[in-house]
Each structure stands twice: as structure tokens, then as C-alpha cells.
Amino acid sequence: MVRKVNIEEIKKRDEFLNTPAMTKDELNKAMKECILQVDLNMEYFKDKFPYSATKQQTYPIIENIEWTDGFWTGMLWLAYEYTHEEKYRILADRNVESFLHRVENRIELDHHDLGFLYSLSCVAGYKLTGNEHAKRAGILAADKLMERWQEKGGFLQAWGPLDSKEHYRFIIDCMLNIPLLYWASETTGDEKYAKIAQRHFETSCQYVIRDDASAYHTFYMNPETGGPDHGATRQGYSDDSSWARGQAWGIYGIPLNIRYTKQLEYCDIYKGMTNYFLNRLPEDNVCYWDLIFTDDPDQSRDSSAAAIAVCGMLEMDHNLSDEDPYKKVYQGASANILRSLMKHYTCKQHKQGDPILYHGVYSWHSGKGVDEGNIWGDYFYMEALIRQLKEWNPYW
Template sequence: MIIRFFTSFVALLLVVNQGYSQKGNSFDIQKQIDYCAKQASKTLEVIPNDGTSPRTVPNGSSQWKFVNYKDWTSGFWPGELWYLYEATKDKKWEKEADKFTRFLTPLSVIKAADHDLGFQVFNSFGNGYRLTKNKEYKEIVLKIADTLATLFNPKVGTIQSWPHNKFGGHNTIIDNMMNLELLFWASKNGGSKTLYDIAVKHAETTMKNHFRPDYTSYHVLIYDFETGKKIKGQTAQGFSDESMWARGQAWAIYGFTMVYRETKDPKFLDFAHKLARVYLDKLTTEDLIPYWDFNAPNIPNEPRDASAAAIVSSALLELSSYTKDKKLKNEYLEKSKKMVVSLSENYQSRDINSAFLLHATGHKPAGSEIDCSINYADYYYLEALLRLQKIK
């Protein structure tokens, strides 16, 4: 979620820059960031002044659908604004980021409804504190880390993802890996050290139980509440219980890369490599933008998921910085760069709507947010651009 500054690898700069030429044209990162700023400015013009934020633009529409602070995606829009402030140093973006971040303040005084507090709060208040050192932001992040920790079940060893959904046991979804960053950060910035232990235990339990022998991820894992025993893996948003849902594998790659960053435990780095390997090996699309599920039955006539590509491109950029094998490091950089170029050249929304990207897929089995613009696709796309810019 939060951008980290990576060590410069002089030997890799040539590899990265080689990828900036496509169809004979130089890929201009700053031009893409300027495009995102232009689109975000258009979005600001249409947001109602009622505490809501933009979530999605349905296929065939040019109008955003807005959500309040309780929505799991509510942190992505303020996170985008903080990234634009980081990229431009323009006080306009700081002002708007602060405004939309503060709309999420009520999350600090209510019980945890689900695991998504990391997405909601670390992307908004967390990015805000990183860039401004505003103590009010820090206090809220620390409070909400404690709130998230209340969903941890020590008998199972994971944070329960959806207390409101009954799957016949304690449920944990792969998306939850992303929210561990909130706990790691809090434990290192004034919060309880127990938060660190919870995050590590959740990652270890997930690593042990949440994956098939080929390192593809289940979406949902069900555990026995009392014994902690694994009951079964299943899907919620993928094609089937045994299919590889694209965004789920993306969350896993990003999540375990982040866990290695926070722990420096080599077992998490090794696992992140395995997760990335199966994703890249199974990715057959020429432009490296996956179908919404790698096992969807009607490929190539299935929707793509630009959000999964954005998440993976950003994750691979970070993973490359921890990779000693030069050939593998180069592959991660080349593939992640190609994903970002592809998103920029063929998936930008431009004049269709004021989002950054088209062709993301949210929850196809439910018929929800199919082939549309979604705020989390935009967030990770902009993050990937900023990470590429730092490497360059």
C-alpha cells in the first residue's frame, strides 16, 4: 500500500529503460502522472459535498458511483490524492487529500465490521502521515490498528475477514494479507508489539493453509473456530473453488512481498517468489493484463481485470528490489514495466470517464462491477507509476 523508497540498482537501469520504448516511442512516466492528475481534477468537480468518495464507473456510463466511509474501498480515493501530492508537491492535492481522509475518521470510534480497515485507513491516514507527519493522522492509524486486531482468533492464527458472513466457521480471505501492513506499521510506531506478532502469525497461517500445491491461492479459507483446524478452501469472487482468481493471486504476491519487507524473514521472500512465478507462468495474454480468473471458461471472451495487473505491477517492482538473482530481477522489472505501459497505452479511460483506467472487474459471479472503472485499479496504477519513477 504505502510506497517505499527502493535502493537504486545501477545495473538494472538499462533494463528498465529498455522497456520504456514501445512502438518506437519513449514511455513518459511523468506524462502518465500528469494524466492521472487531470482525471482526478475532473473527478473533484463532480463529487457531492456529502462525505462520499468515488468508487466505480459502470460499463457504459460516464458517471461515478459514490460510497461513504463504511465502504471497503473508501480509502483508495484519498490515497490517490496523497500520491498526487507526493508526485507534484502541489498543495491543492494535500488539501483535497486531507478533506477526503478526514471523512473516514468515524472508523476510529466504531467496532471492526471486517478486515478492510487497512485498505480504508492505511491508504488514507497512513499515506497522509507519511507525507505530512500530522500527529492526528498517526493517532487514528494507531487506534484503528487496535480495532483490526480484535478480529484475530488465536486458536486459528488469523484475522477473521467477514464476521458478518457465515461460512460455517472462521473465514479468512486472501485480500486480508494487504491489511497486515497497518499492524506492522503500528507496532513500530508506538503501538503494541503484539500487533507485530498477530501480523506474522496471520501470514504464517495463511502461507501454510491458503494455497494449493502449485502455489495458486484460494479466495476464502474456512477454519474451525475452536480447534483452528482448516476445514476447506473456496471462492467468493472467483470462477470456482479451485480456480485462480486473478486479483486474489495479486493480493497474495503484494501481501507476502510486504510481509518480507516488514520482517526480513527469508521464508516470506521465498514464498512471494513462488506466488509471482505461478502468476507469470500462467499469464498468457500478450499485453500481460489478465482475465478476471485464469480458469474462466470462455477465455478469450472473458472480461479482463486491470486492477489485478496494477496490483501485480506495483508488487513486482518492490519484489525486484529484494531479488538477488539478476535474471529474475530483470524479469520482474521487464514484466512490471510492460504491465504499466500496457495499462497506460490501452486501458486508460481518457475521455470516456474521469477515472484513470477502464476494464477492471470486481465481482463477476455476483454480476457486480464487470469491465468497469474501479478506484483500487487507479490507486495501484498510480502507485506503480511512482515506483517506476523512483527506480528510473
């Protein structure tokens, strides 16, 4: 049975209902600005990759070793879909070869972020071009992710040795890693991947989301019994607060899983999480890095969390009937947030190494990428645009 969470009434309901829908002109203008930056960064990165976040607003260049490298390749595929220009496919295919090499040699893959890495690079490449190397890499990545399965607790362990009590936990981010497993089942005909994905999703909805519909970042299970232990954070302000990007992972992760499982009974948890997020937005509707902050000039925004939440609302839209009282509210909210990102969080002056989306936060506690661009923010901003410009088949 799906548990119940609180569904708050939306405070800015009238504001969102009165927000005009995005126009094709607005969307195309914004996407063309993205393409200009992608072009410059292709020359800058060449066959390498951007670091997860900018440093002093410029991306350092790295090898294919980080959990975030798939976002850049995903941006190339989005540019290819939008423009149909071969230069994007050519570089993305070279990236695919790098990802195949990485998974065949198990380079920096002892974590759960195989979906972020391989859904946006290799699954996308296979869907768009039929590249068999991309297909092979995606299936190998799904196999690698399956190695993190903890049968007793019913979850995919985020990090660390599988026999470590200290690491017997999962995080809300993994809702976007498990679509790789659904794809692997569809592609191979083997249901084992999808069964584990669905169980992890159900475990996540049961424990990592609080009764008030806010999210923990991470949830520890009891290694002896496999039952629930406690929630905590490694990213949010405190164990009791709601890290904005984690809340956004839930807003997007639930409808992505529903796409595969058809479990519409999880729609109310989605509504609870989305309403909680929308009720804690500042005046310009782009969230702070933790939702405990709603008006604090000393704290940083996280534009990437805003872009992820918009993608989640756009993904969920087709699951909500026209009679649903929240459908038009979410449509207005997504347009409002995206328009705010366009106007206040992007730059029209482009140079090599720049981000597309400014004012994000990678990790406040470690001081990494605070009030900087980050590559997933760039990706999800582009995805939010293309979702409204065409009938888009998600890479997830």
C-alpha cells in the same frame, strides 16, 4: 518451517527479458494523465467518495461507508507527492477527518479491511505531513482490526460474527490489511500488533496458497481445533481456480510483509505465485478476471489485478539479488504489463466521474463492476507509476 510450493519456469521469459525498461518520459506522461483525471474527480466527488466501481463507466458518489474509500484518498496523496500542490493535501486532510470520525464512531467497520481504508488515507497522511489526527485514526483502526483476531487458528477473521462457525475463515486479500498492524507497532512501540500481523501472514502462506502456487480466495479453519479445513471462493470462477486479483494480492502481499518481518525465506512462495500468474496471461499480458481463462473473448479482463501484480513485482525487486535468475524477468514483466495498461486500458479523453483504468472486475458472481473501472485499479496504477518516478516510501 516455510512450506515448499511449485515454481514454474516462465513461458514468456524471452519476451519479458527483451522488454525495454519504462522511460521517465513514458512514466511522466502517464502520471500527468492520471493527475488530469484526479483533478476532474476532485470537483466531482468534493468531500465525498467514489463507489467501489463505476456504473456505465462513471463512479457513483457515496458517503465514507465502503471498504474501498481509502483508495481515493491514497490517490490524493500520490498526486500531492508528485505535484507538491497544496490542493491535494487540503482535500486529503479533510478526508482524514472523515476517516477519524468513521473509526471513532465505528461506522461500517465490522470486517478486516481496515488496512485498505486506513493505510492509504491516514497512515499515508501521517507519514507525509505528521498530522496527529491521521496518526490517531490509524492506531484506532489497528485496534479495531485486532478485534478480529482468532487466537486458536492464528488468523484475522474476514467477516461475520466472531463466534460464527460459518465465518471462521480468512481471505488472501488480508495480506494487504496487516501492514497497518506493523505500522501501529512501529508508531506506538507495542509489539502486539506486529506479532499478530506476522502470525496471520504465516498462516496465510501455509494454507491459502496451494501446492502449485495458485491461491484460494478464502480458507476455512476448523473452529473446534483451529486447524485447516478447506479452501473455497467467493470471488473466483470456482473453488479450484485462481481468482486473478487474489493471486495478485499474494504477489504484492508477500513482499510487503517481508519489508517488515525480513523473512526472506518466503521469497520462493512469492516466485511460485508470480510465475503462476505470468504463465496465464493472454497475448497483451493483462489478465482475465480468473486465471483459468487465458484466451476467451467472452470473459472480462481485470486490469486492477494486473496493476496490483506490477506493484508486487516492483516491491519485491530490492529483495532479489542481481544474480537471481528471475530478477530481470520480473523487471521486464512489470514494464510489459504496465505499458500494456497505459496503451490499451486507459483513456485520454477525460470527464468528471471517469475511472483512470478501464476493464476491471469487482465481482463477477454478483455482476458488480464487470468490465468497469474500479477505484483500487486506479490507485494501484498510480502507485506503479510513482514507484518508478521517485524514491517512494510506501503508505502500507
